[in-house]
Amino acid sequence: MISEKEVARVAHLARLSLSEEESKTLAAQLSTVLNHFEQVAKIDTTGVEPLVTPTDMEFIWREDKVETWPGAAEAAVENAPEAVGHLFKVPPVVG
Amino acid sequence: MELLTSSLKAIVNAVQSKKVSATEVTKAFLAQSEKWNGKINAYITLNEKAMAAAEEVDQKIARGENPGPLAGVPLAIKDMLCTKGLRTTAGSRILENFIPPYSATVVERLEAAGSITLGKANQDEFAMGSSNETSYFGTTRNPWNLEYVPGGSSGGSAAAVAAGMASAAIGTDTGGSIRQPASFCGLVGVKPTYGRVSRYGIVAFASSLDQAGPITRTVEDAALVLETIAGRDPLDSTSANVPVPRWSSNINKNLKGKKAGLPKEYFSDALSPEMRKVVERAIEVVRGAGVEIVEVSLPLTDMAVPIYYLVATSEASSNLARYDGVRYGYRADFTKRPAEDLAEFYSRTRGEGFGTEVKRRVILGTYALSSGYYDAYYKKACQVRRLLRQQFIDVFKQCDFLIGPVTTEPAFKLGARINDPLKMYLNDIYTTSANLVGIPGISVPGGLSAEGLPLGVQILTAHFNEQMMFDVAAVIEEAMAIKERPHVLQ
Numbered sequence: 396m397i398s399e400k401e402v403a404r405v406a407h408l409a410r411l412s413l414s415e416e417e418s419k420t421l422a423a424q425l426s427t428v429l430n431h432f433e434q435v436a437k438i439d440t441t442g443v444e445p446l447v448t449p450t451d452m453e454f455i456w457r458e459d460k461v462e463t464w465p466g467a468a469e470a471a472v473e474n475a476p477e478a479v480g481h482l483f484k485v486p487p488v489v490g
Numbered sequence: 491m492e493l494l495t496s497s498l499k500a501i502v503n504a505v506q507s508k509k510v511s512a513t514e515v516t517k518a519f520l521a522q523s524e525k526w527n528g529k530i531n532a533y534i535t536l537n538e539k540a541m542a543a544a545e546e547v548d549q550k551i552a553r554g555e556n557p558g559p560l561a562g563v564p565l566a567i568k569d570m571l572c573t574k575g576l577r578t579t580a581g582s583r584i585l586e587n588f589i590p591p592y593s594a595t596v597v598e599r600l601e602a603a604g605s606i607t608l609g610k611a612n613q614d615e616f617a618m619g620s621s622n623e624t625s626y627f628g629t630t631r632n633p634w635n636l637e638y639v640p641g642g643s644s645g646g647s648a649a650a651v652a653a654g655m656a657s658a659a660i661g662t663d664t665g666g667s668i669r670q671p672a673s674f675c676g677l678v679g680v681k682p683t684y685g686r687v688s689r690y691g692i693v694a695f696a697s698s699l700d701q702a703g704p705i706t707r708t709v710e711d712a713a714l715v716l717e718t719i720a721g722r723d724p725l726d727s728t729s730a731n732v733p734v735p736r737w738s739s740n741i742n743k744n745l746k747g748k749k750a751g752l753p754k755e756y757f758s759d760a761l762s763p764e765m766r767k768v769v770e771r772a773i774e775v776v777r778g779a780g781v782e783i784v785e786v787s788l789p790l791t792d793m794a795v796p797i798y799y800l801v802a803t804s805e806a807s808s809n810l811a812r813y814d815g816v817r818y819g820y821r822a823d824f825t826k827r828p829a830e831d832l833a834e835f836y837s838r839t840r841g842e843g844f845g846t847e848v849k850r851r852v853i854l855g856t857y858a859l860s861s862g863y864y865d866a867y868y869k870k871a872c873q874v875r876r877l878l879r880q881q882f883i884d885v886f887k888q889c890d891f892l893i894g895p896v897t898t899e900p901a902f903k904l905g906a907r908i909n910d911p912l913k914m915y916l917n918d919i920y921t922t923s924a925n926l927v928g929i930p931g932i933s934v935p936g937g938l939s940a941e942g943l944p945l946g947v948q949i950l951t952a953h954f955n956e957q958m959m960f961d962v963a964a965v966i967e968e969a970m971a972i973k974e975r976p977h978v979l980q
Contacts, residue, residue, distance in 0.1 A: 412841030445872030449928025470591035474818035
């Protein structure tokens, strides 16, 4: 069972504000979902390496080389909620 | 020429041989889109530059230049794929006004091949859903019956093609999100091998599971689109450095000597009688083509949905951390009530920007990754994931392909499952395994239910063996293609 308090703790970790109603519904639904997932715990996985990507291929890294992108700064701030020149504007974060 | 119901290949041939212009083709699909989008809601945004792109193709042809293998074909692009200068929302309020400064590699390759981006297709928010009901931009309806869901998360992509609002579409498939809506809308849908298609410029949901692929009217069209978008991309370190065969010109319907595996776990009581019947017919069709049928077993099948939801939500909780209201996307209004600290700035922005299903999954994923639960949930799921992959590798030593259902039932009514997440999740039982283990899968139409809703058959093959998948699907298509049309095309 996940309590509403537990949901609130995780919501804070995820930086997600939830209404009281949402916390209540989520606590109930996540308990049902996790109960169903309990069957996974019964599988013997002694010595099994976790699989985090599904194919055996090796990741191919790009050469660490700076590439120029004309107009990148303008393009980057175009979608900003608030910007000043080429800078993102945010509320004061250090008191 | 009846453009709206033609195969993509037929349209390309007609455009290339000047029987019809790209402009005429685009005009026809745009007119159908404008006529039906109010009801079906397949598109979030139509591309105002579509006609200009079509004119460019026509000019190329007039100059005697090669217009490309997808010349003049209007496509619906799922709103998960970035399109330069064209709004890309991922079906979410948090990206409601996002205009990408670049295009996804998939989009670049499609446009370089001469196709026309007609619009951005509706979808479940961040591809989280199986019914297109979690979109911030409203539910998409199934063109076969407007009271039913089109499936999801690529529901807008599938609905657009089924309704003649696009010649073909691109979707993304993280746990069945191409194959399931294709099946619900009577179309062909392909989830390629993990690594076949570049993920660059595609909104990330679960990076170890996501793949983009085609939704089309025919198997040949699916092969043609996939060979256009597949192949190594330096901008995605997980894109495979493996040659891309010309699948579309190599489709071989002679299946003599091949072995089909029937996973016995896929034929449990969960499977509805109508679905069972259509899969059994498909089995008879391939048997008739000289294929030997063997029963195989994938004992971990019941674990696929639980491990999928643990892995997918964990990756999502990490991927979606970027939506913080600072650099792009929605920011909560702090003018009346300023944030007390940075945490509140993020929390209120994300709390208002994300919908219910996204919140549910971010919470589940954060929980599975949080200190004290990581080993029991995320790590355990990844270990079982390896065991599941081994079972598939072993099974493909006994047979050349697997044949089974895509879903337990045909499309369900709007609203039927949206308040029961577990029931919605269990819907994905036959599709999530392919993503977890990285193999390709295709959904191919097999007929209509008594209620007139499409039923699909799924073919799964070993890693990078898409050719086998297309060959078998072509045989099933020849025998079982749906002759009826949804009423919006009558």
